[in-house]
Amino acid sequence: MKKIGFIDYFLDEWHANQYPEWIRKASGGQMAVSYAYGLKDADRGLSNRAWCEQQGVALLDSIEAVVEQSDLLVVLSPDHPEQHEALAQLPLQSGKPTYIDKTFAPDRKTAERLFERAERCATPLYSSSALRYAAEYAELKREGIETIASWGPGSYENYSIHQIEPIIALMGSDAARVMYTGTSRSPALLIGFADGRQASIHHFGWECPFQIAVKYESGSSVVVKPESDYFQLFIQDLIAFFETGKPSVPPSDTVAIITLIEYGLKAMETPYTWIELPKS
Known part of the structure; x- marks a missing residue:
């Protein structure tokens, strides 16, 4: 079984709440969210520790630990893209397939830096809206x-x-x-x-x-x-990316979207x- 690590600004948010079960089902149990790290606790909702206990996921004390122990990586923080560059720094140096949730970056220059870092370190990377x-x-x-x-x-x-x-x-x-x-x-x-x-x-x-x-x-x-259930179709694409290391979305598309x-x-x-x- 491939172990997935979640890295988030805070873990109790809608995407992090849904993805673990969706990934488990879509992969036929071959992939599972096993580790997680949150930079802070949610202002409203579960603490990171309580979220991990509820999800059956091991809470680790650093991004470095999640990167080291995981086979595959997901950087979340969907409503705080300004956090992505800091949260993704170590994942993008790891060489492990990494998905960064929408919205990929707060601006064009950050988007370009993220892709450049991933390319330098041979880290497969992509991002997309489920739509x-x-x-x-x-x-x-x-x-x-x-x-x-x-x-x-x-x-x-x-x-x-x-x-x-x-x-x-x-x-x-x-x-x-x-x-x-x-x-x-x-x-x-x-x-x-x-x-x-x-x-x-x-x-x-x-x-x-x-x-x-x-x-x-x-x-x-x-x-x-x-x-259609476009979230489930997205999860299927995410599973394919994790299996092959080949993203379905060209970096040029993502940079163009962030620029717009x-x-x-x-x-x-x-x-x-x-x-x-x-x-x-």
């Missing part, structure tokens, strides 16, 4: 997409990745500029690609489910709402003005 794996999105024809309009819930800071990730997966990573078109209560971002294609994201509150409209150069269009999120925040300061994105 990338929605079966309904995977079935869409990618060739000839002219425009995508996306809707979804949540705040821009934490949830924009769930709309941007599928857009980049479908349209490619050559986004060139962004424009903020939303309000303080309904964030919205227009994304311009180098060849003139466009995509937009819209946050309409928690009552709005994820969905996208896709317009093709042929003139046809389709509206898709992901209703970062520059979208900058675009909020000057709505209805194009902001050019840095070139690779």
Whole structure:
């Protein structure tokens, strides 16, 4: 059995609560979360020790100990990406397959540093929103997409990745500029690609489910709402990564996604003005 180590800002959070059982089932018991480390206890909820007792996981006293004793590594902290670089420093030097949870990094430069460190140390690395794996999105024809309009819930800071990730997966990573078109209560971002294609994201509150409209150069269009269990599809992809050491998401996609999120925040300061994105 392969032993997985969790490294988190604090362990009592939704992803850490769900992943252990999902991984165990998806791997047929061949992989299990065995060790964990949390930098701090949750402000509300279980302490790290109580979380480990509840999950049947050994709480270790350092990231170094988790890295040494684990075969595979997961850096969590999904709502605190500013913690990822520090939490991932030793994992990315280990040579052991490492998954870093969404949102991968707080900005483009950090994302690039994480991938550069992993490459120097021959550490397999990837990150993704689970929405990338929605079966309904995977079935869409990618060739000839002219425009995508996306809707979804949540705040821009934490949830924009769930709309941007599928857009980049479908349209490619050559986004060139962004424009903020939303309000303080309904964030919205227009994304311009180098060849003139466009995509937009819209946050309409928690009552709005994820969905996208896709317009093709042929003139046809389709509206898709992901209703498949995309989290389980993501977990299957994670298991495949742990088995092969080969990520399904190119680093260029992840860097492009983080760049869009970062520059979208900058675009909020000057709505209805194009902001050019840095070139690779």
